[in-house]
């Protein structure tokens with residue numbers, strides 16, 4: 283674990299350099315700052331949590347749509363834009379728009395005061411009982427405006443005590459504010475870490491504002507790096523869950539992210555989310571203007587795969603807007619603009635929210651049990667020697683193949699091999715359809731988006747797209763309607779490998795696919 | 807001796823406001839303005855004007871006379 287020590291700053295160096303900021307911390311250990319419970323309960327068999335996760339950690343994350351792939355389909359999160367200021371400059375960010383660490387460039391949030399933000403959250407939570415997480419992720423850096431951020435959290439904790447709080451930061455101001463964070467009982471923190479080598483960092487961050495001056499170049503990246511690592515260690519030492527976001531920038535930090543993964547895991551990061559750089563000239567970012575491109579689907583997956591086994595990788599992040607409302611991937615913020623909230627009559631009914639959440643929990647358990655059962659029945663179906671393919675799935679939710687090809691805004695991508703179907707990500711397709719609504723018009727772009735898949739599982743598909751997909755070498759599959767996705771994928775895979783074995787089909791590698799560019803805002 | 811914020815360039819991000827040692831910066835309808843009577847260009851407090859150092863937009867904050 284101590285290998286590759288050349289390019290990053292060691293723990294000890296960090297502590298001695300910046301000890302004015304905070305007392306030294308112990309290396310990653312679950313000390314807890316009062317928020318974590320259930321210590322020592324090592325049993326993992328009781329719920330549908332991952333086997334390798336301690337029970338107290340699972341309790342913290344099971345309803346958090348960002349952390350838990352399961353919760354992601356049943357619970358909602360919301361961000362409020364109370365923190366417009368930032369203390370660093372990233373080359374992938376144009377501050378006319380929201381912080382691109384968490385949200386996408388090109389979308390401007392409605393700026394809110396803490397009072398307005400709390401009112402909005404309470405209004406939304408009363409309307410949407412599955413809203414369980416409130417995050418502050420900008421539009422700048424949540425810790426560059428600490429007063430606004432913590433004022434929001436404080437008021438919210440009073441008015442809606444069941445809502446979980448989280449924040450995202452670039453980490454520069456984190457060490458100085460860790461104790462403040464613990465005070466407000468915030469147990470999820472996201473840090474965007476794109477490098478552990480200041481030389482790399484200098485290509486990503488032109489400057490930071492630090493100690494009353496503007497610092498540039500490697501010096502700036504060094505300070506930022508030290509603050510990030512120290513902040514992460516301090517959070518870990520206090521038992522606060524941490525998620526690391528990294529933006530994959532081809533040619534700048536692609537391979538380097540494997541080292542980032544190792545370093546953040548070593549310091550106790552719970553999740554590592556590697557997301558693609560989204561870079562278009564019209565966003566006006568430095569990278570957009572210099573023509574720095576984002577990664578292709580294959581490049582992204584290659585780095586994600588290389589990091590498997592490091593900190594848990596999160597593959598379902600859709601980089602939604604900082605003020606998005608609703609279930610992940612579905613943007614309901616239009617229903618909750620300031621004027622509309624002013625008119626709403628808000629009654630915060632904690633009991634109603636609890637009973638709703640209990641119902642959802644029961645349903646989720648049932649769905650999970652059914653999935654496990656279905657999988658057990660399918661395990662021995664296929665015997666393919668080392669073949670591994672990607673399939674795209676059209677689903678409206680519930681973990682089943684149940685959407686018409688032409689209605690899909692996005693596909694879930696599963697990696698299938700003998701005995702395993704693993705969710706690896708989402709692929710959005712609606713943005714490719716700029717003008718008309720016909721299936722035919724958006725078809726070529728859908729093919730581009732899922733071009734690395736061998737098959738697409740749908741509930742139904744028209745004759746034309748069926749032919750076009752076949753021509754492109756993607757098998758349209760509509761005979762597993764309403765099946766659980768994993769089961770359907772494995773059944774198709776068994777059938778496919780059977781055909782390959784009998785010589786009816788020739789197994790070929792697929793090409794690369796392109797990642798969608800632009801903001802995820804549902805058509806109103 | 808004072809700086810001013812060019813309204814057309816200001817994004818209203820508010821980063822400058824808390825950095826001013828003289829509380830010279832305030833918000834007016836999503837835009838930020840510098841009170842010329844309070845601004846000292848940070849002389850006596852810091853080496854560089856704090857608002858300029860933290861502002862994300864180049865040339866957004868300039869000397870009043872310019």
Ligand code: SF4
Nearest residue numbers: 348384599600601602
């Ligand atoms: S941006 Fe990613 S991490 Fe944040 S709420 Fe959306 S999905 Fe979760």
Ligand code: SF4
Nearest residue numbers: 826845847848855857
């Ligand atoms: S130059 Fe200094 S004193 Fe003047 S407004 Fe800016 S921060 Fe305040």
Ligand code: SF4
Nearest residue numbers: 816817819820822861
């Ligand atoms: S820092 Fe610059 S852009 Fe931000 S509010 Fe102040 S003057 Fe405007």
